[in-house]
Amino acid sequence: MPDSPQTLSALSARLAEQAAALAGAVGSPLASPAYLDLVRQAREVGESADRLLKLCVQQSRDAGHTWQEIGDLLGVTRQAAFQRFGKPVDPRTGEAMDKTVRMTDAAERARSIVAAVLDGRMDEARRSFNSQVLEAFTEEVRGQGLATVAGLVGAFEGFADEEPFVRRIGDHTVVDLPLHYEAGDMKARVAFDQDEKVAGLFLLTPEAP
Known part of the structure; x- marks a missing residue:
């Protein structure tokens, strides 16, 4: 059965492909790289790495690890780790809280x-x-x-x-x-x-x- 886009193996493989493509573009001796394209590729690598990190944290929590352990590993407090990766439930509604930051500035x-x-x-x-x-x-x-x-x-x-x-x-x-x-x-x-x-x-x- 093929990997779901949200499995660790699929995300890891995608990240490896993107990182390899970026490394190839940077190291190519044939022509100067198109720097805006490098920015785009680097952004995609960062986005994939962030998705992979979130999934790793989610699976660590599912396996029983604490927010303190995760925070210590990431160099932040357990509260900061929870605020970034946790899935709080609104006590007013019993539903998952929307953590989307809409205030872009x-x-x-x-x-x-x-x-x-x-x-x-x-x-x-x-x-x-x-x-x-x-x-x-x-x-x-x-x-x-x-x-x-x-x-x-x-x-x-x-x-x-x-x-x-x-x-x-x-x-x-x-x-x-x-x-x-x-x-x-x-x-x-x-x-x-x-x-x-x-x-x-x-x-x-x-x-x-």
Whole structure:
């Protein structure tokens, strides 16, 4: 019986074919590679690798392995592993929750908002806040939060090179942005509600779930 497209062997074989084709295109001595085509091929390799990883995690869970074990292997917390690969059930409906991130510019918007807050451009940042955050996130709250972080890790030096972590949690789109400070790293977490307004903004340690 032929492999289903969702079996480990089929996905592994497909990934091997794509990687071999990419390696051949890069190493061809006959002509300079078409670089946009290399981008397309590399994207396809990444997508296949991601599908394979998800299936491996699913089968590991089916075999009885814990989210802690999987998180340790991937270098993330068990909560981060669950948020990326888990299949939560909505307690309101008993149905699987939709984890599709529909807010395609979430990472860019989160970075812009965090930059505005850190720079003191609060009029700009507030335009993205929902009513609850507008009321709660006062200048005093901002000042206390930044002072606490400065006491822990010093002055802010910039956004880290690592990719933002974007996922959907319940009804919210949540973005974690790695930050560099003079004496350590932190992360900013921005949660957007269904209207794509900021419903939460936090500065956390990198280990925070």
